[in-house]
Amino acid sequence: MSQVTLPHDAKAGPTKPEVRAVTLDKLGLRPTDHFVDVGSCTGSVTIEAARRVERVTAVERKPNRLDVTRKNLAANEYDADVTLREAEAPDGLPDDADAMFVGGSRNFDAVLDHAVDTGVDRVVMNVSRVEPAGDAIEAFRERGLLSEVVQMQVSHGYELAGATSFRSNNPVYVVVGRRGAEGL
Numbered sequence: 274m275s276q277v278t279l280p281h282d283a284k285a286g287p288t289k290p291e292v293r294a295v296t297l298d299k300l301g302l303r304p305t306d307h308f309v310d311v312g313s314c315t316g317s318v319t320i321e322a323a324r325r326v327e328r329v330t331a332v333e334r335k336p337n338r339l340d341v342t343r344k345n346l347a348a349n350e351y352d353a354d355v356t357l358r359e360a361e362a363p364d365g366l367p368d369d370a371d372a373m374f375v376g377g378s379r380n381f382d383a384v385l386d387h388a389v390d391t392g393v394d395r396v397v398m399n400v401s402r403v404e405p406a407g408d409a410i411e412a413f414r415e416r417g418l419l420s421e422v423v424q425m426q427v428s429h430g431y432e433l434a435g436a437t438s439f440r441s442n443n444p445v446y447v448v449v450g451r452r453g454a455e456g457l
């Protein structure tokens with residue numbers, strides 16, 4: 274299938290392709306999964322997941338951004354049944370999800386509580402700022418979810434004076450959770 278194309282942009286997104294690759298790997302998506310994207314924004318993660326699983330629910334609190342999710346979905350091929358919900362999670366979260374990506378951090382304690390209460394098997398949260406990353410790690414640990422933390426820093430090459438130099442993106446902390454995890 275072709276690469277994800279995002280003709281429409283939104284202020285907060287998208288999750289960068291290399292970060293998506295690691296995030297999706299850690300989510301361990303299976304064809305029969307129901308996947309939830311919390312804070313879908315440009316829809317980049319929603320679209321990638323919709324190519325791997327049966328069902329996707331995308332939840333986004335900002336109506337204009339949910340519209341961007343919808344438009345970018347329409348510009349891509351995928352097979353999943355995708356539901357879009359304008360809500361601020363934990364509102365709008367389904368009760369039968371298998372895997373969840375938390376890209377939007379508002380109410381993340383309540384979002385993680387919902388994941389635990391409804392038996393979500395795999396949860397990944399991406400955070401770019403250090404202190405919130407620490408809070409997220411602790412929240413995963415307290416709920417018995419914490420399985421792994423990956424810090425990623427991606428740099429892209431560019432031509433400089435006839436050679437190749439690199440520009441780096443901000444680091445991202447990928448907090449990986451599994452139901453019944455034993456901690457780090």
Ligand SMILES: C[S@@+](CC[C@H](N)C(=O)[O-])C[C@H]1O[C@@H](n2cnc3c(N)ncnc32)[C@H](O)[C@@H]1O
Nearest residue numbers: 286287288312314315317334361362376377379
């Ligand atoms: C960093 S962006 C996510 C980027 C997205 N993964 C993408 O590739 O476009 C965070 C988004 O989450 C949304 N958001 C934050 N907290 C939320 C919540 N509790 N429920 C729903 N949306 C939320 C914000 O409005 C924002 O659009």
